[in-house]
Amino acid sequence: MTINDIKTPSYVIDEDKLIKNLEILQYVQEQSKAKILLAQKAFSAYSMYPLMSKYLAGTSASGLFEAKLGYEEMPNKEVHVFSPAYGEEEIRELVTFCDHIVFNSPAQWNRFKDVVKASGRDIKCGIRINPEYSEIETDIYNPCIVGSRLGTVKSIIDEADIEGISGLHFHTLCEQGADVLARTLDVVEEKFADYLDKLEWINLGGGHHITREDYDVELLISRIKRLKERFNVDVYLEPGEAVALNAGYLVSEVRELMENGMNIAILDTSAACHMPDVIEMPYRPNIIDAGMPKEKAFTYRFGGPTCLAGDIIGDYSFDKPLKVGDRLVFLDMAIYSMVKNNTFNGMPLPSIAVKRGEDVTVIKEFSYEDFKCRL
């Protein structure tokens, strides 16, 4: 099969593009001696984990289920987990298989350190710091905003008992370059120097857009090397986006055309259900052969087949008028898509396929049961 004859809607993971990204990450690891983990939050299509495990040091997770998925599907690789607040049952299970557990505060660490010790396993425990420095401009993605619950500020760590902690973690970037990381490290290295002098590792979180064309990979490598030399620490990065950036599509079909002051196309895919970040972030995903509104002769507003008025993907223009049955290929749909989709309105979930060369293989299909079983 090719992308032109698979059933729609389908997410299609582009294995060749994924490998290109993984090769860049491997280069960073080789040059800098940092370890890179897959942040599963962005991309958890575990059929690709055997491939990814050839390049990456392991997985990072936002809680028990993701951690378990990484442990099961990327065997013999490191399992790291962070949660803003662990539950008692959750931590009891996590200590049976995790390698690194990052706590959001000294209070969480002190609540659960006995559970960690009782496990008898050599688990590296860390504290997530809030360096109070972030260049993220969108508030919902800014973990350093006033009143943020993510991470602990230095003044509180200074007062706390963190005996038994071996590392620090921060995550304050979002789709950003190595220049932003460099400025963030300037702050972190200065503020937390006394801690880093004594600790064994630091995790620089995610949000590093390492595989984007204009990313300054050499600056990243030099800053990691400097960090390792200055403090003699192991360095971890846990990008999500960068691993599968531009490595997937969502293939959809035009289901109906109509007019209401403008041309409207109703697709068989929904922004609300299949690409929720389009509404949440919000952003306008790119489509192959489509231009900005009015850029080409025929402009359409694309919406999904749900009853939500705001289930709108965006406005796009084309050289030729669209017809019912035309295929549309949305770009960069591997990340934050499959992991976030839902069956609101009883919407069927898109299939998942993998593209190798021109050949496309469907690896997962969903049915009515996937809607019913959750209710």
Ligand SMILES: *Cc1c(COP(=O)(O)O)cnc(C)c1O
């Ligand atoms: C979201 C997240 C990541 C991954 O972020 P990307 O922007 O996808 O690279 C890594 N670590 C933590 C703690 C996160 O919350």
